[in-house]
Amino acid sequence: MKKVKLKKLLEAYLSIEKIKLVPSSFDVVGSIAIVEFPEKLKKDKKIIAKAMLDVHKNIKTVLEKVSERKGKLRLRQHKFLAGQQNTETLHKEYGCVFKVNPTKVYFSPRELTERQRIAEQVKPKERILVMFSGINPYGIIIAKKHPVAEVVGVELNKTAVNYANENVRLNRLKNVKNYCGDVRKICPKLGKFKRIIMPLPLGAEDFLDVAFRCIKRNGVIHFYNWGEEDNLFSNAKKIARLKAKEAKKKIKIVNAKKVLPYSPRKWKVCLDIKVL
DSSP states (O other): OHHHHHHHHHTTTSOHHHHTTSOSOOEEETTEEEEOOOGGGGGGHHHHHHHHHHHOTTOOEEEEEOSOOBTTTTBOOEEEEEEOSOOOEEEEETTEEEEEOTTTSOOOGGGHHHHHHHHHHOOTTOEEEEETOTTOHHHHHHHHHOTTSEEEEEESOHHHHHHHHHHHHHTTOSSEEEEESOHHHHGGGGOOEEEEEEOOTTTGGGGHHHHHHHEEEEEEEEEEEEEETTBTTHHHHHHHHHHHHHTTOOEEEEEEEEEEEEETTEEEEEEEEEEO
């Protein structure tokens, strides 16, 4: 219905041909909409953004995505289009609240189902490590669902760690600890874990050796990677088996999950790996 309302509102400003190109979906982080526009709408973005504010009353700020995620901190560039210029917001998910600024930290609202999937696998009193934890949504959702679990997050982006600590306070948790620094340097100092989550699809493979060093026997590693649509899991499985062999670990891939589309015919995938 809101899609119809938006396009109806734009009839006064855009041609029918351009209205057909208006994105029908976009990411929403709290009260912030993040939209990717086709090149043919380059001159019309602000008009569309203002119309979005009129139609979607829960949205207070509209940003344009102008780059893919890049660099060690996995940040993308945004352009302000309409609404309030404040890009800090509160995002709610499965009974948790996250303070976040998507222009300064990595956060994907589209991974909520995957975060819940992992949380549902956790057993009482597990000790859990989240590598590349960002504002630590994985850890916070797990900790809230399992108050007797011990959750540790490690993240390189200092701003993200500050948000993670604030989110621990906002959710009134006592079983989460966040560390700022390099996964390779910090994780081996933290002891062994029953479960390790590696939600970094590009580059996580370079840290599987660290995960194998830190995992307990019969523990589970959630390893993320990208896969081509014709053979989604072949690359991830090949990497996991090679890294396990190098680490002299026996593994069993207990589940392979298609997580999110990344680009045409390419998906983010997850292997649930049991280390024997």
